Amino acid sequence: MPRVAVLGATGYTALELIKILLRHPEAEIVALTSRQEGQPPVAMVHPSLNGRLDLRLEDLAPAEVAARAQCVFSCLPHGASASVIPALLAGGCRVIDFSADYRLNSAEVYAQWYGQKHPDAERLGKVVYGLPELFREQIPPSSLVANPGCYPTSAILALAPFLKAGVIDPQTIIVDSKSGVSGAGRTPKLTTHYPECNESISVYNVGRHRHTPEIEQILTTVGGRTVEVIFTPHLTPMDRGILTTTYSQPVAELSEERAMQILRDFYADEPFVRVVDHLPGTKDSMNSNFCDVTARIVRGRLLTISCLDNLIKGASGAAVQNFNLMYGFDETLALL
Missing domain, CATH: 3.40.50.720 (NAD(P)-binding Rossmann-like Domain)
Structure with missing residues (x-):
């Protein structure tokens, strides 16, 4: 042990x-x-x-x-x-x-x-990037694993299947994310003081959030083409959870049915990614290691919606996933 x-x-x-x-x-x-x-x-x-x-x-x-x-x-x-x-x-x-x-x-x-x-x-x-859904084979022998960021996990899991399939333009992607206040950490700050953040949704770090290069680097690795994103995070008056909506331009005609099938095929064997037909909400994955994702086609553009718990799948649950893989345990141990 x-x-x-x-x-x-x-x-x-x-x-x-x-x-x-x-x-x-x-x-x-x-x-x-x-x-x-x-x-x-x-x-x-x-x-x-x-x-x-x-x-x-x-x-x-x-x-x-x-x-x-x-x-x-x-x-x-x-x-x-x-x-x-x-x-x-x-x-x-x-x-x-x-x-x-x-x-x-x-x-x-x-x-x-x-x-x-x-x-x-x-x-x-x-150093291996510790997102098992994409880099599982590299994790077990590693002595050091870089646990992914919470926002990047929600964006990468939603977009990776489409970039891997080559069906969207990698240069015109918009990532819009909303996170609960726990994502800002436990150290008190004015912006997370209750009277400041309660009953208010606010945008922050527009064009300069530090998760931007992480999202671009991993998606570039997965898709094999240089990815650029406009990433805009928002602070939402809830304790935990992330909802990310991405907008991208298909390179050819893409039906909603095919988009959903791309997601289902990509994550068919993944224990912690749930491809859902409905529009997911943050409560669906709260206190769990699941990421829920779906796709829609709107006016010729691809939209993905993904939700996860920023403290679990976006941090500690992913870390235990990596721990399980590093030590040869069942990947889902203690996480289901």
């Missing part, structure tokens, strides 16, 4: 991860890290874990983590994650990284979008 550690265990994705790991029959949580003073019990930070996990939050060096754990889930922010991962790998750990630090292939693109020099640039382009 792999011994696992969670770095940066105070956030929302870490809490969801811990909940999943507690019901995982093949994982033992041995360390939780945080820079909080006093080594508080994890239940003091996450009261829902009271009586379920008797561990304290510790400020551990990478060598101390490696001495206890075989697999590390890093829920640290970008920059901080890549600063400790090389030492964890050198200590013999396998790592699943929740940050964006290893998702992009280019240090220059990373610096452009994240505003800092990459701490481990030599490793970029050599």
Whole structure:
């Protein structure tokens, strides 16, 4: 049974991860890290874990983590994650990284979008992108897996089948996403303060959201042609969930029936992608590792609608999917 550690265990994705790991029959949580003073019990930070996990939050060096754990889930922010991962790998750990630090292939693109020099640039382009639906075969032997972003997962899963089939123009794609407030993290901010975000939908980071190059890079890899997207995210007054609508131009006549068949064929054997005939809503996939997706043809354009839980399929559930593949367990273990 792999011994696992969670770095940066105070956030929302870490809490969801811990909940999943507690019901995982093949994982033992041995360390939780945080820079909080006093080594508080994890239940003091996450009261829902009271009586379920008797561990304290510790400020551990990478060598101390490696001495206890075989697999590390890093829920640290970008920059901080890549600063400790090389030492964890050198200590013999396998790592699943929740940050964006290893998702992009280019240090220059990373610096452009994240505003800092990459701490481990030599490793970029050599790390598997942990979206099993697209890169399953590359995950099991990997010592480091880059867990996908929440918005990118919703857009990539919806668009990949059509780009792979070559039926849409890769240069004129629009991605419009709405996310619950938990997607902004647990650290208090003015925009996520209750009176500011309740009863209001707002757009943010127009044309400069950091998930844009991630979406473009992965879809370019899948489709074999350079992809450009206009990605616009919105903050929605709900706790969790993402609804993404994409708009693209077919390169030839495309019927709605064929579009739906492309989705069904592509995801026929996937346990966590549900191709649905109805228009999905965020409540359908809430608290689950499912992504629901459908397609429509409107005035000659292809629309896809996808929904997922940003904390599970968009983060912690995907990480456990990767963990299961890395250690040879059933991919759905603890996720259904």
